[in-house]
Amino acid sequence: MNPDDIEPTAEELAEAEELARALERGHGPAPAKELETAALLRYAKDRGALDPARSQLTLDDALSRARPRKRTSSWRVILIGAFGLSAAAAATLLALQSGPAPEASALPAPPRALLDAQIRATTSEAASLEPLGAELKPYRVAVYSTLREHYGR
Amino acid sequence: MTRVACATVLVLVALLAGCSATRGSEDWVAQAESAHHVADERLAQGDVDGARQVLRSATETSVPKKTNPEDARVVRQDLHYRLAALELSQNRPDEARRWATAGLELGRGTDVFTANLYIARGKALEKQGDASGASRDYHDALLITEALLDKSLGKGTP
Numbered sequence: 001m002n003p004d005d006i007e008p009t010a011e012e013l014a015e016a017e018e019l020a021r022a023l024e025r026g027h028g029p030a031p032a033k034e035l036e037t038a039a040l041l042r043y044a045k046d047r048g049a050l051d052p053a054r055s056q057l058t059l060d061d062a063l064s065r066a067r068p069r070k071r072t073s074s075w076r077v078i079l080i081g082a083f084g085l086s087a088a089a090a091a092t093l094l095a096l097q098s099g100p101a102p103e104a105s106a107l108p109a110p111p112r113a114l115l116d117a118q119i120r121a122t123t124s125e126a127a128s129l130e131p132l133g134a135e136l137k138p139y140r141v142a143v144y145s146t147l148r149e150h151y152g153r
Numbered sequence: 154m155t156r157v158a159c160a161t162v163l164v165l166v167a168l169l170a171g172c173s174a175t176r177g178s179e180d181w182v183a184q185a186e187s188a189h190h191v192a193d194e195r196l197a198q199g200d201v202d203g204a205r206q207v208l209r210s211a212t213e214t215s216v217p218k219k220t221n222p223e224d225a226r227v228v229r230q231d232l233h234y235r236l237a238a239l240e241l242s243q244n245r246p247d248e249a250r251r252w253a254t255a256g257l258e259l260g261r262g263t264d265v266f267t268a269n270l271y272i273a274r275g276k277a278l279e280k281q282g283d284a285s286g287a288s289r290d291y292h293d294a295l296l297i298t299e300a301l302l303d304k305s306l307g308k309g310t311p
Contacts, residue, residue, distance in 0.1 A: 101218070101219055101220065101221050101222065102219065102221055103221060104221040104222075104223035104224055105221070105223075105224050107227065107264070109301075109304070109305055110264075110265045110301055110305075112302075112305065114265060115265075115298050115301055115302055115305070118265070118268055118269070118272060118294065118298045119295065119298055121272045121276075121294075122272055122275065122291035122294055122295055122298075123291075124279065128241075128242070129238045129241060129242070129272070129273065129276060130242075132238075132269070132272065133238060136265070136269070139265065140189065140231065143227065143231075144182060144185075144186040147182045147224055147227075147228070148179060148182055148183060148186075150224070151178040151179040151182055151220070152179045
């Protein structure tokens with residue numbers, strides 16, 4: 001601002017206001033060098049003592065400008081979490097499916113009658129397999145029962 | 154709290170996976186057993202084609218991965234034997250032979266089921282006039298039966 005001017009321009013007024021506000025808070029849009037000079041002058045005057053009223057005003061201003069911290073759990077976080085969980089579940093499934101097959105079932109011993117029927121069936125006199133089938137039926141029931149028990153555990 | 158929930162979900166998934174792995178084998182075994190029952194019922198009603206269809210469909214069901222191969226062989230060989238015996242009863246030795254041979258290709262065990270397939274194929278060969286082929290199969294069946302008899306009498310194991 002020129003001291004010879006009678007009225008400051010609007011631009012000069014705005015600059016002065018910004019500088020005043022910056023001096024008030026110690027930082028702002030004013031040039032850093034000017035702020036530093038102002039701070040030194042203020043320190044030389046009162047050794048940095050802060051007026052309690054001004055201190056309260058600064059605190060109120062800072063609190064009013066402070067914004068709450070943004071929550072981090074956005075849909076992206078949820079999506080990544082769900083994907084990770086699915087991948088872990090799939091890996092568990094694969095590991096279990098590709099594991100070794102269980103041991104063979106301990107099948108019941110065939111009854112003597114069945115073995116006799118087999119022997120008789122190997123002769124030319126035995127025209128039909130029906131007698132063998134009849135002896136096989138109860139043994140089949142026992143075998144399937146064992147298998148179901150083995151895999152039902 | 155979220156971590157606890159995640160861990161719980163993982164444990165539940167693992168348990169479910171473990172159950173479903175053997176559950177598949179159990180279901181498969183039950184399905185094969187059911188095929189035998191249904192075939193019996195159809196045969197009792199004189200529905201040979203229905204019985205054949207049920208048994209054939211059971212042989213085509215894929216074996217669950219978690220099934221022991223020996224158990225799978227036993228179940229599948231028994232189904233093949235049923236089909237071979239059914240075809241023999243219908244005087245279709247070609248088909249009987251085909252089912253018995255397919256069953257033997259699944260593996261050979263020292264058990265009733267492998268022996269039955271040799272017997273069924275021997276019968277089919279006999280009907281086809283192949284006496285030497287039938288003798289070979291009967292011989293193989295008798296070797297297994299003899300081993301089973303020895304085992305039942307306690308001679309098989311020292």
